[in-house]
Amino acid sequence: MIITRSPLRISLGGGGTDLPSYYHQHEGFLISAAIDKYVYITLHDTFQKEIIIKYSQTEHVQNVKEIQHPIIREALKLLEVKSENFELASLADIPAGTGLGSSSSFTCALLKALHTYNKTFVSPAELAEEACHIEMDLLKEPIGKQDQYISSHGGINCFTFCKDNRVKAEKLNISKETLYNLEDHLLLFFTGYSRSASNVLKEQDDKSKSNDTSMIDNLHFVKELGYRSKKAFESGNLEEFANIMNIHWESKKKRSNAMSNERINKWYDLAMQNGALGGKLIGAGGGGFLMFYAEDNKKLRTTMAREGLQEVRFRFDFDGSKVVTTS
Known part of the structure; x- marks a missing residue:
């Protein structure tokens, strides 16, 4: 029996610049964090x-x-698994289609299990590239590389997506005190909406490929916000990070009419009036989780609960994709 797990993730800055249609021309940058919610493979x-x-x-x-x-x-084809008498099963802490990168976490956990089955070693970078190859090259999904890399590496990382397809991973230089404060004040609430990230990202991908000026300018701005978020984390200024998140969300909504809806906008505004300093919708958009940096956790939790939104409490994961057990 082999059991593996890969963490889900939240984006902390620069989201959307990890698609090839953007970084092949302009280089991408984002900050991503793995959380202690997982996809498991047996x-x-x-x-x-x-x-x-x-x-x-x-x-x-x-x-x-x-x-x-x-x-x-x-x-199974990529890793040339020869056996034809095995059982493979998956389960997850959070449903798919909720903006936390579950599809790529699934792919990473699966590949980790198959490498263990084949008795072959795979580094986090190799694991991420294999997952990207399957999802982006073989299955032609219009997605980026963030999810695969943060799921395989774990922790809180700054990723630079180079024009030649290389990915540079660097641990975010954040103090323990700032890290603990960030964990304590970031709150996730499920909107009740699930959606396909591929469907939402296709519009961005198509516009980037056609060099649509408004889309490219939007992504340039979001990348700059990612760099500003990095500086805010490194200096311990989490209120500035919260403000940047709010600016990011307003910019992100301009990418597509499918990014938000009236109910999500209402919940966002309500949160900002009741304890949140900044926030955004996690993932490609259209549904999933609202994430807020809260000044008053209790007030925000009470307000969102009154609206019927379920909170998912989390901590950061620093293991990445790993083998839980073999027997």
């Missing part, structure tokens, strides 16, 4: 010659080519 041999795959559906197939789940199929 893998073990069976006696019967059959491949059993369990996720939201259950598949019973005789060989890899018959597998319907695209990520699982391509991962």
